[in-house]
Amino acid sequence: MKQLKEFRKRYEGYVPMEYKVYLKKMKRSGEWGDHLTLQAAADRFGAKICLLTSFRDTCLIEIVPRDLTPTRELWLSFWCEVHYNSLYATDDLLTRKTKKKHWLF
Template identity: 75%
Template sequence: MSEQQQYARENSGSSQDHDGEMTIHPILSDETHKIDRSLGKRLSHLDSISLTPRVNAKIPDTDNAILDHESLSERLVRYGLAELQVEGDGNCQFRALADQLFRNPDYHKHVRKEVVKQLKHFQKLYEGYVPMEYRMYLKKMKRSGEWGDHVTLQAAADRFAAKISLVTSFRHNCLIEIIPKDKDPSKELWLSFWCEVHYNSLYGNDDLPCGIAKRKHWLF
């Protein structure tokens, strides 16, 4: 039995976490959260690259950020995609993941908590990508408002057994994929990534949840 399988077994009996938040177990068993490859089929013609986990790079200056945003917006229009806007409060990666997992960005605290658990219990998988004392990195990532990075994306893919696909503003890498390390993915999560600035939850134009305006960008 792998480390992750043992961890899942030890934690599977819990019905409620210590903060009284709803747990993921009933939600993940719901039919609506089984793997949905509709966006994957739509974008199957695109070349993708695998993600290399890393902490956040420097935020681009305003001019480059605007150019990156324009590039991302053009890609979303070209491929018939729309963003569900999440709040830009430092929790955007976790909000976008929560929307993809639970159809509710407000579960971001729960997603962050599960990701930090993954990082803590399987330190050997991630510490080589973190250029600081690992204990301090965990302490930082526990804080609400701390930006998620590519290490937390890998941990989320591993924790939730999810393939995470990013449609990005990178000029030469439109599509980045994060694959769970020790298991086959049981679901696909789609995010837009305005590089080093913001994440949103991604849908096809016709699939954006009802009542959400089909705005295709997150503005300054």
């Protein structure tokens, strides 16, 4: 939200309503983000956001920071118009130690 407020001129042309109304709507708890909020996050954090989507024609969408070279990546899956999920490489999985079973007699 801070990015969207501070750089209004950068984003307001992409909003199909009065910008103040959009900000108020997006600020509500439980409100779903949109492409513009993802762009603002990419810009704010210097991260490339990669979306794996359920669209047939566009299965990968990359959102890159406007004025920065990305220093990190965030991967999300996007089941179109329904839900986002975070993704991570299998190498990033925590290894789980199996607990020894102790039998008390």
